[in-house]
Amino acid sequence: MSVVFFLTEEVPVLKKTAVCLSGIFILMSLLLATSGCSSPRAESSSPLPPQLRLRVATTTSLYDSGLWGYLEPMFERKYNVELDIMYAGSGKALEYGRRGDVDIVTIHDQIREEQFIADGYGVRRVPFAYNYFLIVGPSVDPAGIKGLTPEAAFKKLMETGKASFVSRGDDSGTHAKEKDIWAEAGYDYEAVRNAGRWYIEAGTGMGPTLMMASEKQAYTLTDIGTYLTYKGKLALVPVVDKGSLLLNVYSAIALNPEKMPQAKIDMANNLIEFLISPEIQEFIGNYGIEEYGTQLFTPYVGSEPE
């Protein structure tokens, strides 16, 4: 019975526990050291470690297309700063901004962007790239909407009520665009949501929404960048790609330091200057051409859409 040995054994047991605990601590510090070493950033950074972290909330389409993956290290090297990139739908990105949890947002929802600035949260809206939305769907085109305008296509979807449509349903910029199109087609959005089982609200990012639409052989509205990035994994083709409604402009907004004193306005302005600089504009324009055979984003500066 251990009780009997209690007095003789207590000390070694405590010792052993101490050894165990220090063992765990050593293991953890080792891990910290190795994870620090194996980080690609640690190797590439200059002798002076970057002190500043700049937080960016970006719309999922800019993140999922992989563009930020290239821009991030370029910017970090140039300004010796750590970019922390959070991907979120435009609605959530703006909410991060309103709460002061980020320093700059890069999104695509003009109406809410202007509201954000009017409410005093943002300094100014700086567009840096654009492309067009697409309605994609199964190649058999069950609703027969191929080649229509986006408004007419949505109208037909609503009237037939058979072919499924997957909506982002996450208050993102793409979702806002979808609501605009429903409004142009003459429908109240609440009525659309309750129109039947064919209208599916995914509540997720652009990539997962495309995957879901492909699985369900449904239509969906997508930005062209994400569609091209995911194309290889999808059984979906573009069915509607014409119409002024489909314009998609990406903008950067730095947080207003008057409202958010902790916002790093100088570095945020550096990022904006970086995005609209001729070399990065050219980089954005060329991004993905080699891989997808077509332009994902059109640089905004110098070739503004009409």
Add this chain to the structure above:
Amino acid sequence: MTEIWHGLTKAIGLIISLDPEVTEIAGRSLMISLTSTLLTSLICLPLGSLIHFKQFPGKRLVISLIQTFFGIPTVAIGLFVFILFSRAGPLGGLNLLFTPAVMVLGQMILITPLLLGLTIAALSGVDKVIPDTARSLGASGFQMTIIVLREARFAVMATVIMGFGRAISEVGIALIVGGNIRGFTRVITTAISLETAKGDLELSLALGIILIFIALIVNILLNRLQPR
């Protein structure tokens, strides 16, 4: 089925080649969850013992409440911690949101009820004769606690391992308060969530397999550290 096979071979390939990004993510997962489990254990094992040994009014209610929180959704804790540490929240000035530190804190909140409740259960499982004998042999309250904890050591260790398992496998807190920032707050579960969203199912699967490997190694180590 081929996807599962490819995932498995990819996982083995990533482990053997010590892929820098995967090593980094796995190391971070391990660091954050070990820290949260260790800190929570340091608080909850003594506190659980205290609740077990002390008689006080409402003790049953306290234990029921602790057990109720076993099943608390991780996203609920994530949201709670987010609101607390967001700039606009009461602790926003600490500037901790979207850092590994706040992820540790969230995981600690997550596994506290589990560690408390299961410690109490582990101690309740010890034969009443043992504390009584210890007392009759002149053991102090502290010495008696040590004896009973020693008797229950396997169950207590299982409790700690379970806490670690829940911490390293959760995704809701890590995603909401960590923000899944590459090279800073990205852990295995949030990486799986992102890669699945991107449609890279094989990489997701590989990461899942690596997570199980890590859990296996940690369990073997913890079991080895167990006295006898």
